[in-house]
Amino acid sequence: MTVMNMVQAINAALKSEMLQDDRVICLGEDVGRNGGVFRVTDGLMDIFGAERVVDTPLAESAIIGAAVGMAARGLRPVAEIQFLGFIYEAMDQMASQAARLRFKSGGKFSAPMVVRAPYGGGVRTPELHSDSLEALFLHTPGLKVVMPSTPYDAKGLLTSAIRDEDPVLFLEPMKLYRAFSEDVPEEDYEVEIGKAKVIQDGNDLTIISWGQSIHTVQKAVKEWEEQKNLSIEIIDLRTIAPLDLDTIIQSAKKTGRVMIVHEAVKSGGVGAELAALISEKAMFYMFAPILRIAGFDTPYPFPMVEDEWLPNVERINKAIEEMLSYS
Amino acid sequence: MNWINESCVTVDMFQLLNEGGKLVGEKPDIPDDKLLQLYKQMIFSRVFDERALKLQRQGRIGTYAPFTGQEAAQVGSAAALDKGDWVFPSYREVAVSLVRGVPASQSLLYTMGHHSGSGDPDAHMFPVQIIIASQTLHAVGSAWASKYKKEKQVSVAYLGDGATSEGDFHEALNFAGVNSLPVIFFVQNNQWAISVPLSSQTASKSIAQKGIAYGLTSIQVDGNDVLAVYETMKKAVQLAKEGKPILIEAVTYRQGPHTTADDPTKYRTKEELSAWKQKDPLLRMKHYLIHNHLWNETQEEEETAIAEQKMTEAYQTAIQTPRSGLDDIFQNVYHKKTSNLEEQQNSSKRGEVSV
Numbered sequence: 016m017t018v019m020n021m022v023q024a025i026n027a028a029l030k031s032e033m034l035q036d037d038r039v040i041c042l043g044e045d046v047g048r049n050g051g052v053f054r055v056t057d058g059l060m061d062i063f064g065a066e067r068v069v070d071t072p073l074a075e076s077a078i079i080g081a082a083v084g085m086a087a088r089g090l091r092p093v094a095e096i097q098f099l100g101f102i103y104e105a106m107d108q109m110a111s112q113a114a115r116l117r118f119k120s121g122g123k124f125s126a127p128m129v130v131r132a133p134y135g136g137g138v139r140t141p142e143l144h145s146d147s148l149e150a151l152f153l154h155t156p157g158l159k160v161v162m163p164s165t166p167y168d169a170k171g172l173l174t175s176a177i178r179d180e181d182p183v184l185f186l187e188p189m190k191l192y193r194a195f196s197e198d199v200p201e202e203d204y205e206v207e208i209g210k211a212k213v214i215q216d217g218n219d220l221t222i223i224s225w226g227q228s229i230h231t232v233q234k235a236v237k238e239w240e241e242q243k244n245l246s247i248e249i250i251d252l253r254t255i256a257p258l259d260l261d262t263i264i265q266s267a268k269k270t271g272r273v274m275i276v277h278e279a280v281k282s283g284g285v286g287a288e289l290a291a292l293i294s295e296k297a298m299f300y301m302f303a304p305i306l307r308i309a310g311f312d313t314p315y316p317f318p319m320v321e322d323e324w325l326p327n328v329e330r331i332n333k334a335i336e337e338m339l340s341y342s
Numbered sequence: 343m344n345w346i347n348e349s350c351v352t353v354d355m356f357q358l359l360n361e362g363g364k365l366v367g368e369k370p371d372i373p374d375d376k377l378l379q380l381y382k383q384m385i386f387s388r389v390f391d392e393r394a395l396k397l398q399r400q401g402r403i404g405t406y407a408p409f410t411g412q413e414a415a416q417v418g419s420a421a422a423l424d425k426g427d428w429v430f431p432s433y434r435e436v437a438v439s440l441v442r443g444v445p446a447s448q449s450l451l452y453t454m455g456h457h458s459g460s461g462d463p464d465a466h467m468f469p470v471q472i473i474i475a476s477q478t479l480h481a482v483g484s485a486w487a488s489k490y491k492k493e494k495q496v497s498v499a500y501l502g503d504g505a506t507s508e509g510d511f512h513e514a515l516n517f518a519g520v521n522s523l524p525v526i527f528f529v530q531n532n533q534w535a536i537s538v539p540l541s542s543q544t545a546s547k548s549i550a551q552k553g554i555a556y557g558l559t560s561i562q563v564d565g566n567d568v569l570a571v572y573e574t575m576k577k578a579v580q581l582a583k584e585g586k587p588i589l590i591e592a593v594t595y596r597q598g599p600h601t602t603a604d605d606p607t608k609y610r611t612k613e614e615l616s617a618w619k620q621k622d623p624l625l626r627m628k629h630y631l632i633h634n635h636l637w638n639e640t641q642e643e644e645e646t647a648i649a650e651q652k653m654t655e656a657y658q659t660a661i662q663t664p665r666s667g668l669d670d671i672f673q674n675v676y677h678k679k680t681s682n683l684e685e686q687q688n689s690s691k692r693g694e695v696s697v
Binding site: 040066071072074076077080081082083084085086087088089090092107108111112116117118119120121122123124125156157159179180181209257258260261 | 428
């Protein structure tokens with residue numbers, strides 16, 4: 016075991032996969048000499064050379080489009096989009112090309128590739144750097160979407176993503192890059208894509224979240240448990256697509272109260288999909304309406320107000336109180 | 343001040359056969375049997391196109407994008423490739439696919455809407471691309487993979503004049519240039535992007551010159567002259583394998599509609615069409631072959647009959663292929679079916695709503 020933060024854990028996964036499999040190459044803006052704007056690919060060019068850690072021209076569509084061609088021809092590209100908010104430039108290549116290649120060719124071709132991108136708020140970025148766009152890609156058949164919340168999961172999920180036979184969008188919560196460290200095995204390991212994690216057992220209420228919001232949820236729950244004799248279950252979704260329905264429904268049936276917390280804007284978010292699924296499969300177990308604590312339906316706001324815009328402990332606490340009032 | 347502009351660029355269209363089928367350049371070193379093969383492939387392509395149009399009008403196949411007028415560009419370029427080279431087509435490249443050895447029935451099945459889709463790994467043909475210019479980037483990635491794996495093969499993106507306005511085209515040329523990739527961008531400038539003429543598509547006096555901005559080696563070729571196209575592509579393959587990415591502008595004309603859903607009489611004149619029919623690629627090659635005593639009208643009739651028969655067989659194969667059902671669509675979304683898809687498939691089989 017080594018103590019690593021998330022940047023180090025992701026870097027370790029890339030390095031380990033590149034050492035084991037020479038089909039794996041990294042490409043993106045500033046990923047080579049500079050080691051990425053967050054230093055996630057730091058040092059990889061020195062080890063693997065400019066052929067395998069490629070500083071590309073500044074063109075998001077070309078980065079993902081070229082990765083599709085590489086993947087179809089037997090490489091395992093790991094492309095970086097510098098910030099998730101920039102991926103709109105490459106939406107065709109992501110949603111209509113990478114995601115559909117297997118389907119449109121009747122299974123004759125595929126694009127096993129990873130697109131990594133930092134996302135999320137709370138770090139005072141200029142506009143369009145902080146958006147959480149995971150719902151767009153849950154709505155895109157053919158893609159897998161992974162959003163880790165810890166260094167351990169980040170390393171294991173990225174390892175799985177690189178080894179996966181389908182295109183995986185790997186979203187890295189920017190605020191957590193260096194927020195904390197934990198024990199991470201030095202050897203390689205996989206965390207299964209498509210499996211949520213119950214990070215805390217409970218009976219009175221289920222809170223589902225992912226990425227950096229998980230930590231806000233944990234803070235809020237801790238306050239409740241210290242003050243009142245309550246047991247709250249927390250599920251870290253970890254994979255957005257495909258959703259781990261079993262874990263979600265099992266918990267919903269057990270507690271009868273479900274809250275979903277995400278940074279992305281509320282309307283049409285992943286929370287809406289979860290609420291619909293729970294309604295379909297566990298409606299008669301519910302004591303309370305399913306609530307969503309999410310970003311407001313505005314563009315991601317200016318840094319001066321982002322802390323109030325993002326789901327915070329206060330909003331989560333109010334929602335818990337409301338949900339417990341139903342019995 | 344030294345401004346640079348269009349006048350700095352000279353673009354001479356490469357031609358070997360003039361409109362009457364007379365040799366105007368140096369006689370290319372192509373064996374007679376190859377000349378005949380090229381022509382026969384052009385005949386089969388034209389027969390395919392004409393039959394596909396009829397089948398569409400009869401409601402037997404779906405929307406179809408005809409390529410009549412572009413046979414020399416497609417056959418000449420595809421015939422110059424090696425088996426190991428990779429092709430990234432748009433939706434108008436049926437003649438290319440036939441030369442590559444993709445069964446004609448596969449192209450029919452595609453337009454009939456069969457779930458087997460398009461693309462043929464054995465023929466090194468990527469699936470048909472609908473999004474304009476998107477495939478240029480896949481060709482770049484493929485060329486990159488070849489270079490990385492040190493495999494001597496080129497990747498060819500086929501596109502039209504309209505595609506040269508897309509961002510992906512420019513990003514692709516730029517990536518190819520920066521990384522010295524073994525890739526060829528083969529533009530069939532057929533003068534029209536649905537209803538928009540080339541003059542509204544670009545202010546450049548040629549498409550070929552667009553390569554210069556990205557450090558590519560470029561050429562404009564008479565796309566209705568199969569010999570010129572073939573020779574150009576041979577040379578392009580050689581240069582691309584040396585790490586010189588290539589842009590080829592083949593000047594040609596789409597004699598038919600954009601697709602079977604389009605009516606070109608709305609936007610172009612009869613005079614324009616008949617002027618281009620004078621430059622028809624099949625007529626030109628036929629005159630050349632007859633003049634050189636390699637071909638005659640009897641052979642023309644025989645070959646056309648053979649092509650018609652092959653086409654009938656292809657259609658029979660297509661309609662005898664089991665139709666796609668709802669059950670088929672769940673198979674190729676992911677490598678391994680997700681539990682969510684499994685559930686939707688099972689409930690659809692039982693005729694239930696998806697719960």
